[in-house]
Amino acid sequence: MERKPKIEIRRKLRKEVGFGCPVPGCGRPFLEWHHFDPPWRELNHHNPEGMIALCTEHHAQADGGAFTIEQLKRLKHSVVEAAQVKGRFNWMRNELLMVVGGNYLLETYEAIRYKETPLIWLSRDDEGYLLLNVAQVTVDGEPRFSMEENFWTVHGNEEDVDCPPSGKMLSVKYTNGDSCSVKFLELASKEALQKHYADAPEALFDIETPVTAVEVTFRLKNAGLDIGPKKTVIGGNTFRGNFSVRCGAGVVIN
Incomplete structure (x- = not known):
């Protein structure tokens, strides 16, 4: 399985974060796809409920363990779409x-x-x-x-x-x-x-x-x-x- 998800999943992940990185104070629109529940290293999957769109910097930090699963779930479900990207x-x-x-x-x-x-x-x-x-x-x-x-x-x-x-x-x-x-x-x-x-x-x-x-x-x-x-x-x-x-x-x- 390729690590890059299909276009339908990428669109869903982009839209749920308002097309910008959801980490507070960021908002950068250059997004990648982070697998966190479970992590990619444990299971190759493209389940959008266990994934989140992040910018390159915060994706690398997430891969390094900076955010807990609970924090990433809150970022997925508490983001208000930005008025402008x-x-x-x-x-x-x-x-x-x-x-x-x-x-x-x-x-x-x-x-x-x-x-x-x-x-x-x-x-x-x-x-x-x-x-x-x-x-x-x-x-x-x-x-x-x-x-x-x-x-x-x-x-x-x-x-x-x-x-x-x-x-x-x-x-x-x-x-x-x-x-x-x-x-x-x-x-x-x-x-x-x-x-x-x-x-x-x-x-x-x-x-x-x-x-x-x-x-x-x-x-x-x-x-x-x-x-x-x-x-x-x-x-x-x-x-x-x-x-x-x-x-x-x-x-x-x-």
């Missing part, structure tokens, strides 16, 4: 390939602009590193995910927040079907670039590697906004396959 991506580069809604943008500051308002864009810090921003959007009076210079916040009535300890991926799903995701990855060679983005314009494969890419999806059903893996649909307009290099803006919708 927050975190930060530590991926900062001088050059960044954004892959947004089927469009490819190398060091292009605005990935998508809608009616003069940027939706997904980059900014630079004082050291010259590129940082990711995603505008906060409200649907039916309920705010959604947003990001400001790599610091992200989950707003609203989220159904699931998946943020592994690797710190390179975030996936958020809402009860009405809205969703968003951000994923950073390193592509070490032209071959890796071609393999990962086989449907991209040929010009993409002429860029220098290695390159860091960030993939962003953002779907708001009631707003007619669908920035998916393969295409961008906004206000009835569909965009895909655009390739921009060091431009002010990629996809502009008026």
Whole structure:
């Protein structure tokens, strides 16, 4: 049996702690799965009643015996879901390939602009590193995910927040079907670039590697906004396959 539980159990464990580590004063969203009743070393199991979601630091402490079974059970069943789940991506580069809604943008500051308002864009810090921003959007009076210079916040009535300890991926799903995701990855060679983005314009494969890419999806059903893996649909307009290099803006919708 693998130590990592199935996705249904991971979702249950994340949700019961409010998508953040339940140890008082922590709240970090980068969660792992601790087996405590019984411990994994005594019995390989995936019984959610005997498991709890903890951050990497507190998982290691729990494995070392820092918490009793009674304390862990209280943490499982006395946690009130946080109003906001927050975190930060530590991926900062001088050059960044954004892959947004089927469009490819190398060091292009605005990935998508809608009616003069940027939706997904980059900014630079004082050291010259590129940082990711995603505008906060409200649907039916309920705010959604947003990001400001790599610091992200989950707003609203989220159904699931998946943020592994690797710190390179975030996936958020809402009860009405809205969703968003951000994923950073390193592509070490032209071959890796071609393999990962086989449907991209040929010009993409002429860029220098290695390159860091960030993939962003953002779907708001009631707003007619669908920035998916393969295409961008906004206000009835569909965009895909655009390739921009060091431009002010990629996809502009008026």
